[in-house]
Structure formats: C-alpha cells, structure tokens
Amino acid sequence: MTACLSLCGVSHQFDGVSALKNINFSVSKGERIALLGPSGAGKSTLLELLDRRLSLGSGEAHVLNIALSKRQRFTRSDRADVGFIFQEFALLHRLSVYQNVMNGRMGRTRGWPSLWGTFDTGDHLIVARALSDVGLSDFEDRRADQLSGGQRQRVAIARCLAQEPRLILADEPVSNLDPSRAAKVLELITSRASDGETAVIFSSHQPQLAQTFADRVIGLRDGEIMFDRLSAHLTQEDITQLYDGFRSDTDLRLVG
Numbered sequence: 001m002t003a004c005l006s007l008c009g010v011s012h013q014f015d016g017v018s019a020l021k022n023i024n025f026s027v028s029k030g031e032r033i034a035l036l037g038p039s040g041a042g043k044s045t046l047l048e049l050l051d052r053r054l055s056l057g058s059g060e061a062h063v064l065n066i067a068l069s070k071r072q073r074f075t076r077s078d079r080a081d082v083g084f085i086f087q088e089f090a091l092l093h094r095l096s097v098y099q100n101v102m103n104g105r106m107g108r109t110r111g112w113p114s115l116w117g118t119f120d121t122g123d124h125l126i127v128a129r130a131l132s133d134v135g136l137s138d139f140e141d142r143r144a145d146q147l148s149g150g151q152r153q154r155v156a157i158a159r160c161l162a163q164e165p166r167l168i169l170a171d172e173p174v175s176n177l178d179p180s181r182a183a184k185v186l187e188l189i190t191s192r193a194s195d196g197e198t199a200v201i202f203s204s205h206q207p208q209l210a211q212t213f214a215d216r217v218i219g220l221r222d223g224e225i226m227f228d229r230l231s232a233h234l235t236q237e238d239i240t241q242l243y244d245g246f247r248s249d250t251d252l253r254l255v256g
C-alpha cells in the first residue's frame with residue numbers, strides 16, 4: 001500500500017510540557033486509524049501536528065508527500081487535501097448550516113468564485129449530499145448557533161466531507177452524539193477510506209467504536225505510543241493498561 005503519512009522520532013513540547021515523545025508510525029492510503037488514550041495523552045496534539053497547525057518540534061514527518069518542517073508553508077490545494085473535524089466544531093455561528101458546509105468547498109474552488117463565494121452546480125450537489133449523509137437536509141437554512149451540540153457536530157462533519165480531503169483527521173468526532181447516531185456517523189466518516197486513496201485518523205474515548213471502525217488502533221499515554229495494533233488483535237489487557245488499570249464491563253468491553 002502507498003504511504004499517506006509517516007512520522008519518525010517526532011516530539012512536541014508546549015512550554016516545557018512534553019505532549020508527544022518519540023512518535024513513530026506510518027499510515028497507508030485507504031487505512032482507518034483510531035487513536036485511544038486518557039485525557040491529556042497527546043491525541044489532539046498529534047492530530048493538530050498532522051494538520052500542520054502545530055509546527056514540528058523534532059523528528060521527521062511526511063504528510064501526503066510533503067515534509068513537515070519548523071517553517072512550513074502550504075498551498076491552498078495542499079491545505080484542502082487535509083480535512084479536520086474539530087473537537088469544538090469551529091463553525092461560523094451567524095452563518096447557516098448550508099453556508100458552513102459550503103465553506104468546506106472553499107479550498108477546492110479557484111479564482112473569483114472563491115473570492116465572491118459563488119459556487120458551481122457540482123459544489124452545491126456535493127454540499128447537499130454531505131448534509132443528507134449526516135441527516136441535516138431539513139436544517140440547511142438554520143443558523144449554526146440555533147442548533148444542538150450534536151447537530152453542530154454533524155455540520156462540522158458534513159463540512160469536512162464536502163471538502164473531499166485525501167486525509168481526514170477527526171478529533172473525537174462523535175463525542176456529542178447518541179450511540180446510534182455515533183455509530184452511523186463514524187461509519188460515514190471511515191467509509192471514505194474504502195476508495196483506497198483516503199486515509200482516516202480519528203480519536204475516541206470509546207474502545208468499542210475504535211475497534212469497530214478502525215483497521216488499526218494506536219494507544220497513546222503521556223505522549224508516548226503504548227501500542228499500535230490491528231483492531232482484530234486488540235486485547236482487553238491493552239485497554240486496561242492504557243487507562244491505568246481501569247476496567248469496566250460496560251465501557252471497555254471489546255467487540256466479539
């Protein structure tokens with residue numbers, strides 16, 4: 001399989017706090033990866049680094065054939081190739097649901113249309129499809145600040161899907177959704193990898209969802225990788241150790 005990204009000896013510090021320590025892994029095109037780990041483990045930091053919003057501290061990293069560096073500059077199309085689903089959704093509250101999702105098309109439109117916010121029929125079809133996929137077609141005219149938390153999260157997901165990225169990075173993308181909707185939405189996000197070209201990395205606090213919707217699960221704790229396993233090989237012991245000996249028959253029961 002062709003590499004989508006690779007990290008070698010990557011570390012990141014925030015004012016003396018080691019958020020990531022000597023991270024090594026690679027992801028192929030078409031792979032679905034789940035990041036698990038307790039609060040503060042470094043999951044968001046890792047996703048933000050891959051999104052190129054944090055500059056590389058030390059080590060080597062390549063994302064979609066571009067080497068990350070301390071002084072990184074990316075073209076509009078490079079940016080559009082990576083889609084990020086934010087933990088806090090990052091919506092424009094005064095804009096409608098439709099306009100927020102259409103913002104996902106900005107990086108895919110060149111010249112005047114993107115300056116004036118005029119989009120072609122293809123863009124409108126893609127936005128309508130993304131809204132339908134997340135079950136929000138009936139809400140397209142509603143202002144983003146008039147939605148529930150779960151609905152906002154689905155708008156953020158639709159915006160990312162409308163962007164048609166080659167790498168989807170999702171920071172706890174279903175944390176605000178009810179269990180049935182969470183499974184459907186994770187299915188939707190991770191199904192983008194079935195084209196064999198798009199890779200998906202999502203973080204979660206739910207081992208069952210991670211195991212169900214990812215090919216591989218990476219466990220992070222205190223900024224370090226504790227395990228990197230095929231989902232089928234994940235054990236209850238991996239999970240118990242990752243969460244500091246915490247064992248729950250309901251939350252941490254693995255599939256099968």
Ligand SMILES: Nc1ncnc2c1ncn2[C@@H]1O[C@H](COP(=O)(O)OP(=O)(O)OP(=O)(O)O)[C@@H](O)[C@H]1O
Pocket residue numbers: 014015017018019037038039040041042043044045046
């Ligand atoms: N902007 C920042 N400035 C200073 N420290 C930070 C900053 N962002 C994160 N950290 C620290 O880096 C470490 C990793 O944080 P990170 O947000 O990546 O964890 P996480 O695994 O995503 O946690 P959660 O599951 O709670 O979202 C933590 O110790 C956190 O306090």
